[in-house]
Amino acid sequence: MTTRAAFIAVNRFGLGARPGELERAARDPVGWAKRQIHAPPSLPAAFAGLPSGPSRMADFLHARQRRGDGGVQQLFRESFRQTFREEAAARLRVHVESEMPFRERLVAFWSNHFTVSVQRPIVLGLAGAFEREAIRPNVAGRFLDLLTAVVRHPAMLTYLDNGQSFGPNSPGGLRRGRGLNENLAREILELHTLGVEGGYTQDDVREFAKILTGWTMAPPEDPQAGHFRFAVGIHEPGAKTFLGRRVGPGLINEGEEVLALLARHPATARHIATKLARHFIADNPPAAAIERLARIFRDTDGNLAALSEAIVEQPEAWDEALPKLRTPHEFVVAALRAVEFNGAGESMLGTLRTLGQLSFAAPSPAGWPDTAERWIGPEAVLRRAEWAMAMGLRVAAIREPRQLFAGTIEPVAARSTALAISRAPSAGEAVATLFAAPEFQRR
């Protein structure tokens, strides 16, 4: 059953088969996935020329300093929105055209784990850069390095407000009458590391917020404007107590110490293992797989290459039933890959929005949901069918339904699906049926 295994490899771990991909994976489906983890990371060409996070942050800081709120709104309207559209289109293009789709899936997984969302307008200019600069280089490295890169990035510092959190007893806090903002501290604990049941208290949140004061960006008048800066003058002085231990006083070392502590915490291992297993195996992931993944996380001190290999090695991950439903983004990407729709541009963003998942636009810091019940309602299923039809009609003239079928879902297709495609009243409806079929909507 190598073709079935190949189907699982390119769909469960990949982004759906491009023409010929099933055959290439069939020789060694496990190796096909694993090789991508260790391939030297290079930046896909579609990202060339897009602006860096610190540079866009500097644009924002300068606009605010020189032109106030009106200037900021104008910057968002006239510049950040365009950056966002270019970033979202480039990301889609990379997903559709990638020959390392498992690696892209890992980037997308971690990007969603550490969500920044354009629900806050400033993130429009930063979200793509965040994924490219903080996530992408670190998905096969150490979890602590990934976490640290995330927390230091201007997108996260702004999205979760830490950039403007002041130690109430710091010189800057006293002078300006400013104080703490708990947002980032809480979400690091709840969403990024320990998990909501990870055993921390409100006091821990508060103390961690104090520890993180000063983690901000260099101000507009600084040549390094927009880059990460530990601002000593707003850091809350004195020792803190976090998870029952004394931390500091040690300025930036306090935050680094706590991030290291969190990265090594067994609750973090379990939280990450559960999310990975939910993403790659099943909505209700098997406890044994979670346990094995959590152990690998702990034993390797959060080595994400080892963890990614382990995910591919889980026997449950090769279950021939197709337990996971594709998210709207995954669904669109799989269809575009199947027909080799290269050069996807900004015109596709409306489709992704209509289907409910526009890149970098998750509804909250918790990111996009990862269970079918959160994605599929009666409306969503109709929208997908409609888009399948629109695609079918559009590509039938240039792609042969029979070949598309062979190149995508044939290894796992039910007889009824194969029949419905072959008997469809037109080529367009045949392709629409293929894309709407359960075997295509699942992975």
Place this chain on the structure above:
Amino acid sequence: MGKTITRRAALGGLLGGTLGCGLCGPLFGPGLSLAAARLGGEARFVVVILRGALDGLAAVPPYADPDYRRLRGPLALAAPGSADGALDLNGRFGLHPALAPLHAMYRAGEMTVFHAVATPYRSRSHFDGQDVLENGVTSARALKDGWLNRALSLLGGERLGLAVGQSIPLILRGDIPVASWAPADMPGLDGDFLSRLATLYERDAILGPALAQGRQAQAMADEALGDPRRAQGRMSGEKVYVANRGPQPMRVVAEAAGRLLAAENGARVAVLEVGGWDTHANQGVLNGPLANRLADLAGGLKALQDSLGPAWRHTVVAVATEFGRTVAVNGTGGTDHGTGGAAFLLGGAVTGGRVIARWPGLAANQLYEGRDLAPTLDLRSVMKGVLSDHLGLPAEAIERVVFPDSREAPMLRDTLRA
């Protein structure tokens, strides 16, 4: 070719096709969805969920509390009577001026304000907090279905539901089928294609039921909204891609909800979700992001009243959020996650013009964990009263099925007209 399904056209005509904003700035409109279910009788029940934690002390300032002004500092509203002051409710509490349309309802005896209210959830995670608000028990993971769906299971008659929005919020998920429904920018599908698809989905536990409910919802929409435009025609490639539209005010969806609920054979229970309440930074006082959200909410509720028409008389609208926010202003001109907050019942069936609050006070020793408004009323008590007095559910069934293990939250009676 069979008849073209006209779900799109139906709502497109109703809403002018403006729903479903995603990429727009100042970015999103509120994350809105509406779900509805049909009951017998005239009673309508709408739940409005404010996702992100509404600052109850900003919406309903306790302006007479001796500690209010000190703790709220720059976020405190002026007392009623002064320029830009709060709108007085009862000599102790006021309403934010952006809620003026609700103040009119209050004075008309059609809104009751609850304060120092909370769900049983006592930590400060949005996501768990919302789950508890919606599953109706004390912990996020204890039940995976929603209390409103369980309430529907107790109601007789046709129970088909509808949701505007692509998926169904937890409060409405469960054994009773509830459809979701939203206008989209893609044209409709051929009926034959959908029925062939239904065959392929027969054995799919997720896609199968969703498609069946979607097709049912279509039929219900046609019935509730009258003859829709039918000349949708076949879609073409060009029509797949849609233009980005401006932010979507709550009013747009509320109007649709009202129309669906007002229809003689239309829906009777609906849920609307409104996002954007997580005001950690620079939330503003008289103007600003929070005032804008409040104005949008008030405008939406007013639009709901208007589009319900005479059915408003038989309607209860409950407005609730997952928890309140800190009493004190945080270091960045906003407020962090808290506990007790405000909730509202509105509608022609409400015995309004009252503030129901066992006020705990804002002094340091009166705050929950030294920082939050202490809750003195369980939100479930309010909802139990509505289910009993408005929807006529037996008290025993409410306790056993809808809000199990909620003895600590006794039913609050007399909030509604007999």
